[in-house]
Amino acid sequence: MLSRACEYGVKAVICLTIASREDRIKSIGDISRNIQTPEAFTAKVLQKLVRAGLVNSIKGKNGGFYINKEKAENLKLWDVVQIIDGDDLRYRCLLGLSNCSNAKPCPVHESYKTIREDLVRFLKRTEIKILSDRVIRGESILKIETILRTN
Amino acid sequence: MLSRACEYGVKAVICLTIASREDRIKSIGDISRNIQTPEAFTAKVLQKLVRAGLVNSIKGKNGGFYINKEKAENLKLWDVVQIIDGDDLRYRCLLGLSNCSNAKPCPVHESYKTIREDLVRFLKRTEIKILSDRVIRGESILKIETILRTN
DNA sequence: TCTTAATCGGACAATTTTGTCCGATTAAGA
DNA sequence: TCTTAATCGGACAAAATTGTCCGATTAAGA
Secondary structure: OOOHHHHHHHHHHHHHHHHHOOOOOEOHHHHHHHHOOOHHHHHHHHHHHHHOOOEEEEOOOOOEEEEOHHHHOOOEHHHHHHHHHOOHHHHOOOOOOOOOOOOOOOOOHHHHHHHHHHHHHHHHHOEHHHHHHHHHOOOOOOOOOOOOOOO | OOOHHHHHHHHHHHHHHHHHOOOOOEOHHHHHHHHOOOHHHHHHHHHHHHHOOOEEEEOOOOOEEEEOHHHHOOOEHHHHHHHHHOOHHHHOOOOOOOOOOOOOOOOOHHHHHHHHHHHHHHHHHOEHHHHHHHHHOOOOOOOOOOOOOOO
């Protein structure tokens, strides 16, 4: 459904949205620890978000990433997915026909269109802000809990 | 959404369902030409369908593939997807959390569950038979039309 | 019986996606 | 000013998916 890169991106954005409540800036180390993703790869994804202007970065010592508050204001899950994965989800034919359309439909074109539209609508109405609030309230999680071993 | 292998598999099954109306047996060459997919790779996918018992094969000269009519009787899109891609679609968390559940939900768990269930319901109610009828009636296609050049 | 055309399976190759490493640059703070 | 710790970008590596090739086997039909 979503690529790994996209999963990481969404989680990172949620993580930074949470941090932004106390104007905290986070290093890649922080972030990847918080969301339990491979550090270097997550860094690549962060770069993409920076280039898209959704996330700002500060170089040098004590540097890190923080979310662009203006853009974060009404940010939807869809926006993040778009930046990382593009709009394949919106257009791709279930059977992979490159020119699948109302005029030349694949056998499931009509019915699958509805499903796909529901999915896109879901992504478009889901606010990152609300997702981070859920995490803050402890109603949901961004990583699997790890058992602390003391030895 | 679906893997390439799965797209090919679904199209091959539709193709064989169409052929079965006249009890035609089809070689891999026939099939991959009909559905416009790479021959050798499609053969691998066919093997999987054979092992699953959905498709029968005849070796030797004039051999080929034909669909198991009994199994094809009430065959759903879901059944084919299951054979090729397994049931990832049914269970996978949108954010990739391996243990995402009602007890430990990711931030979109609740709402995405609905979307995923709709998708699965769609796959489960969609009959391969009906899809092939559409192709027979010329209402839909399995491959992009190719322009015939005469030179 | 021999040739031919088909599936079958395993090995291999190419491509894409995921993941790592490292050197360059940047800026903070001692 | 120097050390340290951070991002940035490019090159590289590993893994997964997609795709190809070929030899073995099988069976039809001349």
